[in-house]
Amino acid sequence: MSDKQVIETPSPMVPEENHQQKEPISHKPLSAYGPIPEGMSKSQWKKICKKKRFEETKDEFNKKRKLKKLQARERKREKIEAYVSKGLPIPEEMKKQPKKNVNQKDSGIKIIIDCAFDDLMNEKEIASMGSQITRSHAANKRADYYATMVCSSFNKRLKERFDKQIASSNYKNWGHFEFTPEDIDKLEEYKRKNDEEDNLIYLSADTDEALEKLEPGCTYIVGGIVDKNRHKLLCYNKAKELGIKTKRLPIDEYIKISGRRVLTTTHVIQLMLKCFEKDGDWKAAFEEVIPSRKLGTDEGDARDGDTKEVEKSSEELVTTQE
């Protein structure tokens, strides 16, 4: 583990920031865009105005975000220097992970991100899904055991986002990562599926059977959707229709978590990669990947706890209450 970690190199000095005084981005009131055009509903017009305002403030927003990032990096560098100057060990979480693990081995598993749910997401969710795919790729690059990854049904707004807004991701050249416009049932893995050997499994939180072991040679499908659980049983029903076996992650068997057990696509992928790294130890994988605030400590943190969380970013779990 330690041989693949490097300490962050000092970054150039960046302008000082007074953290107490946040300078807001200048926001025009929506009324500045004129009256509602005839034949348009208030909410449609509001949406258009918000889009226009976003376009106008985008550069300012990006500049501020970049500056904030640089400042955060500088603060971290100062903290690391303080540890070094006191002769103290640098905490693990402050060490930077290298972007690529050069000693990777093939896990032998394939992970398909099923992106057929494009129409069920709004623009924000598409953006979040885009960054989840990017994070999944980053996790796969760093993992000790990589998976062969495929994005299926990559043919609508998600693809458009990768082609336009996040073209710099250079996704067409990602290693161990393919993108195909075809849906699951057109893929070779589907045609070769063998019910008895469970060589194709659709992961879903809505099924009873737990996935105890990841088997090289098997393909695991993960739903590529951010829906704050609006579409219950979505992937479970799709798998049933296609005659694909479903399994859930063995969460309750190994850890206590608060809220519902529906995880983000990225977390599910990170968990599988981590499980390989930990020699099949799900508990260790869960403890490393699931945010600590989600790990329950007592009986009160049960399935029906009254916490209401929403997916704030692709880092977070989706746990909305019914």
Ligand SMILES: C[S@@+](CC[C@H](N)C(=O)[O-])C[C@H]1O[C@@H](n2cnc3c(N)ncnc32)[C@H](O)[C@@H]1O
């Ligand atoms: C945000 S969830 C999608 C929730 C969606 N409503 C559904 O019906 O699947 C993204 C995907 O992660 C996988 N997933 C999430 N939690 C899981 C769990 N506890 N066990 C197995 N797979 C899970 C599933 O493949 C799921 O489709």
